[in-house]
Amino acid sequence: MEITPDYGAEEAKSAKPVRLGWADASRLTRKLAVHTGKAAWTFGTSFLVLIVPLIVQLHREEQLIELEKEQLGVLNQPTGLQAE
Incomplete structure (x- = not known):
């Protein structure tokens, strides 16, 4: 394998830094804001379509489980107790 010198690197080192004018900075800022x-x-649309229905379904299942626990609690109470 042969290593060859990179002649473009010398030109890159001697190049002046890029300076942006107000118009260029404004255009870049606007592009950044648009993107x-x-x-x-x-992201917001994907969240509404994919995540919110999942959260709603999990909440419904949690309510159903609580209701089932409540119903089982009523059924498991001893019936022999009388109010005095």
């Missing part, structure tokens, strides 16, 4: 909004919309 962030799109990502937030996608």
